[in-house]
Structures are given as structure tokens and as C-alpha cells.
Amino acid sequence: MTETPRGDFFKTFRIVVTIVFLASTALLLYMLYGPAMSVISYFLRDPQAFLVDPLFMVLIFPGLTYAGLVAYLAIWGERKFAAKVQNRVGPLYAGALPGGILQNIADLVKILFKEVIIPRDSDKPIFILAPVFAFIVGSLPVVLVPYSPTYVILDFPVGLILFFVFTAFYPLVLLLAGWSSNNKFSFIGSLRALYQQASYEIPLFLSALAPVMLAGSLRLVDIGSAQGSVWFILVAPISAIVFFTSILAELEKYPFDIPEADSELVAGWLTEYSGVPYLLYQFGAYIKMVAYASLFTVLFLGGWAGFAFLAPEWWMVIKVAIVVTIVISTRAFFPRIRMDQLLSAGWTKLIPLALLSLASLVVLQMLGLLAFLR
Amino acid sequence: MFGPGQGLYWFIVFALLALISGLLFLIIPFFLAPRRRSAIKEDTFEAGQLPPGAKRIRFALQYYAYLLLFLLFDVTIMFLFVWAYSFFGEGRYGFAYPLALIAVLLPPLIYAVKLSKIKEMW
Amino acid sequence: MTRLDYLLAIAILAFTSLMALLALESKSLVYGAVSLSGFFLGLSLFFFELGLLYLGVFQLLVYVGAVSVLILFAVMVIGHTPRKPTVGRFGGLGFLGGLFIALAAVFAGLAMLFSFLDLAVDTILQSLIYIGPVVVLLAFAVLFRGEPRGRSSYRFEAFGVLGAFLIFGSFLGALSYLGSLSVFSGDVTFSMADVAQSLLGQYGLLMVVLGLLLASAAFGAVALAKKEKEEK
Secondary structure, three states: OOOOOOHHHHHHHHHHHHHHHHHHHHHHHHHHHHHHHHHHHHHHOHHHHHHOOOOHHHHHOOOOHHHHHHHHHHHHHHHHHHHOOOOOOOOOOOOOOOOOOOHHHHHHHHOOOOOOOOOOOOOHHHHHHHHHHHHHHHHHHHHOOOOOOOOOOOOOOOOOHHHHHHHHHHHHHHHHHHHHHHOOHHHHHHHHHHHHHHHHHHHHHHHHHHHHHOOOOHHHHHHHHHOOOOOOHOOOOHHHHHHHHHHHHOOOOOOOOOOOOOOOOOEHHHOOOOOHHHHHHHHHHHHHHHHHHHHHHHHHOOOOOOOOOOOHHHHHHHHHHHHHHHHHHHHHOOOOHHHHHHHHHHHHHHHHHHHHHHHHHHHHOOOOOHHHHH | OOOOOOHHHHHHHHHHHHHHHHHHHHHHHHHHHOOOOOOOOOOOOOOOOOOOHHHHHHHHHHHHHHHHHHHHHHHHHHHHHHHHHOOOOOOOOHHHHHHHHHHHHHHHHHHHHHHHOOOOHH | HHHHHHHHHHHHHHHHHHHHHHHHHOOOOHHHHHHHHHHHHHHHHHHHHOOHHHHHHHHHHHHHHHHHHHHHHHHHHHHHOOOOOOOOOOOOHHHHHHHHHHHHHEEEEEEEEHOOOOOOOHHHHHHHHHHHHHHHHHHHHHOOOOOOOOOOOOOOOOHHHHHHHHHHHHHHEEEEHHHOOOHHOOOOOOOOHHHHHHHHHOHHHHHHHHHHHHHHHHHHHHHHHHHHHOOO
């Protein structure tokens, strides 16, 4: 019944994917072997050193485990919060822990057992690989954001721009996902998502220029450290607002929900995705949210600056938690705005606002009021 | 390895971890999930009235101007980042050039916004 | 230059060249566009390798993030008519790719062998730059002389030969050049301040002129696209 004109290719594709998987696992184990051995050897002698070891940073904090945990809690929190606001209870019954916190694990298990349906005549390799790329592009920015001068996995001299590179990669994945579904609605949905992402990347970059100006560096560690005396949100509040709004648009959160919305072109560019590919997209999106929230904290909320009774990393965690809570609460509070309103708001309102903020910084500098930052 | 030292090693490790977990997620249903294929499952999903043929794609081109503008501004951002970086540094370079650059890009912006509002032209 | 760095350099070169080949020879335009963005990614890896971090990240941001998206968008929306198959299933890719990989493996193997044996890698590689593409050309002329055979037509292969010549020659040239780069000994200082100084000082006016060029291009593109729809 369903002809598979590319059946041979598909078998080859599966073999190639398996080879890539095994090769990268081998490479990973090879790369991790040395550091893991040395960590184990001194872990027993000097546990303190373990806490600043790069392996710990990658795996636990602020890497995989931490980001995954925050994403997990964010998913649960979003559902619970929206439910409470809407006078419902949200996740409640899953598992022994109260509040339905284990709901996500239940969903994960369910999804792993779901049949993966690949549309006929879709471009199968791209259709299957696009979610994986979305997941990678979404989770990699976590590497760049510092949680303190010591807790940063990759301290790149142009770290901020590298973060935005991952932002810029996402539309590519989006296009491929929508196009490969072989569904006109999906494709149009991905085009609209593309317009949205592209339109809000510019205000994002423009408003991020303000912390760069104030800190005089593109290194995220420098930008965080420069806020020891005053948070940048107090010096450039408009930029902070524009940045936060652009984050909401980039993450396709309300009120910028059009590409994913249930009543818009079915589910937009994700229509044909179900089961594990869908999981990869969503989880990647939530990890991306954690990365963006951390970036916002480093750029505008003073990063790890705080009173001395808590370690800097803890201040960062607290602030990021607050930002994440605000981001997920938008689901409960905002209606959805129309596509043309969305786009024109990005281009005609946010960009001038961002430029205005930059101009105000120039004026402040000329008046000599920014001397306290030096 | 290249450029800025040891952090890149861990970046690669992290990227590999992300790749492997992504592929793992894809492979697990291969073992756990049922595979009962049928014609209707693999149909394209469509709901509601289908608009007439070619117009569907044309309709999505309404905001094409914004994509072009995005490219323009992306290139401008390159320059602005450098300017912002040197804002406080030795010998500030003033803001004449960035201002001129942005001013040059405003007419296309206005043109694009105006055109995108007119649906019939696309 | 440690052996690992050498391997990394070869890997990046091979990846970039392969992506370029795929971009040229794919039957499906979308695969070609995706390969083109892969090529841009490879280029940015080159920049990182040379210590040009600023250039590398902006290559990624602008080329992969914006230009590739536009190209992909155009290809997807306009659709494509599949090319008549010229040489087998993958266009010219099968032949060219195989040839390229085989030759690259041979020369890389030779270079590794010579570096193990501590022979003069540079001079050998430099002589190979001139010999290598000639070898490719000769091999091609010998193997595919005369009229097209059977269903396949090798007319596109003329361009393929030129492409292989250029790609392979630059591949070998880059390999020999890399041996003398200081980035592999680890003492490259990346200075954003230098970039700032030249961009904002010497080339500031040039940037504005380029901005004017871009703006006029945008005007033209939008006007053209709009008019096409009106005529339909």
C-alpha cells in the first residue's frame, strides 16, 4: 500500500545513523576517559576540587543535569501555574510525590513507547534528523553562559556573539522541519515561524549591545563581573525590556505563540511530528529557555552579584529561577497576538526602542555619568 | 586545540553528549514502540477548508521583505558590535559611522513595513 | 604542530571541500542548499583555526544564520524541477566524491608517513600541489575519453574536473601552509581592539558605503518580488 520509493536509501540512512551514533559514543568515551580517571583519583582525596572540575561543570552544574532539571521543573511549573490561574489543578496524580512533579517522567515514558509516524513522501532523512539538530542547537548555548567566573564551561572571548550564533541557527532547523513534512500547512507554518524568529533576532542583538557598551567586552564573564556595583537593568532598562520581549518571541512563548498554536494551521510547523521527535523539539526548546534566562541574568540582572552570605553561583541560580518563572507565567497571562501585529511590533517598535536605549547610553557617557562603571 | 584553550574540548564533549542523547531518544522507540503502519496514518494532516492551490504558498510570501531586512541588519550588527565593544575603550571612535549606517538602513525598513501591510500585492 | 592538530586540520579541510562538492552536485536543490550552509560552517572552522575568532563567529552568524536561511527559503518556496539524471543516483557526487576522498586519503597518508619518518613534509607537499591536480586531470582524461556511453552523459564532468582541480589544489596548498602556522604552537593573541580600530577608523566610511549598497539591494529585491506577483 505505501510505496517506499526510497526504501534502499532509508535502510542506508538507518545504518549511517547507527554508525554515527556508535562513532560519536566511542569518541565521547575516549575524550572523557582521561578526565574521568583523574577525577575519580582525586575525588576521594580532595572533594572540593571536584566541584570546580570541568567534568563536573559539563555533567552536573551548570551543564546537563542542572539545565535538564530546570527545564523539567519549568515544564511542570508552566502546566501547574497555568492551571492554577485558570482555576484548574494541573498535573496532580502522577506518582508518589506531591503536586504531580513526576508527571514529566510519566510523559517521557509514554512518549518513548509511542509509534513514530513518518509522513508518506516526506523527506525522511531531514524529517528524522531535524529534531535532533533542534535539540543540539537548543542545548548548546548552555555551555556559554557563566554562573560565576569559575563556573563557565566555555569562556569564549566573543562568547556573546557565539550565543547569538545558536539563535541564528534555529531558523534553519525550523525551515527544514516544516518543509520536510510534505504538508503545505506545516510548511507555511514554518515560514511564519521563520518570519517571527528573524524579525525578533534584530531587537535581541540590538538590545544586547547595551551591556556590551557598558562592560566594554564581548566575554560573558566580563559582562557579569562588570555589574558588581550596579545591575545593568538599572542603567539601560529599555534595553532589558526589549531583550526580554525578544526572548519571549524567540522561544515562541505567549504572546508570540502563533507558530506553535493549536488553532493556527493545526500546530504550525510541528504538525506532522509526534512522539519522540516532538519530545526532542519541546525539551530542546525548554533547555533553550534556561540558556536564554541565564543569559538575560548575566546581561542585565547583575549575573552572580549579590550579598556575600551566599556563594555567587547560588545568586545566579536564584535569579535564573525568578526569570524562568516569569517566562513561563506568560502562558497564563497573555492572549495571542496576530501575525502582522507581531511582525510590525518587532520592526517598528522594538528596534527603535533598542536604538533609543543605545542613544541614551551615548548621551549618558558624554555627560560623564557613567564614570562609576570604570 | 584552536584558539581560546581548554574550554573548547568540553564544548565538543557537551555537543557530543547532546548528539548522542538526541540519537538515543530516536533509537529507543525503534525497540519499544509498535510499528503498525497504515495508509491513513501517513497521510498529510489537513483540517478545514483547503484554500486554492498555488495561492497557498504565495500567501506566505507576504513578509518576504522582512527576511531581506533581517539580512541587512544582521550585517549591520556586525559593525555595531565592534563599535559597542570599543565604546569605553582607548580612543572612542564617536558614533558618526554607526549612526550613518543605521540611517542608511531606515528607508528600506519603512518601505518593507509599508509593503508588508498590503496583502494584495503578494 | 602535534599530530592531533594536523588531523584536525585535515578533517576540517575534508569536511569543507566535501560540503562544497555536495552543494554543487546534489540532485535535490534543498540538499544542495543545506550542504552550502555546511560549507559556510566549515569556512568558519577555518577562521577559528587561524585564530580569527571575530571573523569566525560573524561568518557563522551572517552566512549560516541569514544567507543560508534566505537561500533555503527561496529554494523551498520556488520548488525545484529535478535534474535529469546525468551520472547515476547522486549526480556527479559519486565519482567526484570518491575520487576526492581516495586521493585525499592517499596524500594524507603519505604526509603522516613522512612526518612519522621526519622527512621534509613541506617540500613534498608543495611539489604535490603542482602534481596532484595534473594527476587528477590526466586520470580523468584517460578514463573518460570519447563519446558519452550508455545512458550517462559526462558533459557535466568537465565542470567537475575544474572544480576538483581547484578544490584539491587548494586542499594541498592549505595543508602545506598549515605546517607553518603559529596557531598550532598555541601563541596566537586575538585582539578585538585591533579589529575595532581598523573597522571604525580606516574602514568606517567604507562600511557606510557598503550599507548604502545593501540598502539599495534590498529596495531592488523587494520591488522585484512584489512586481512579479502583480503581473500574475
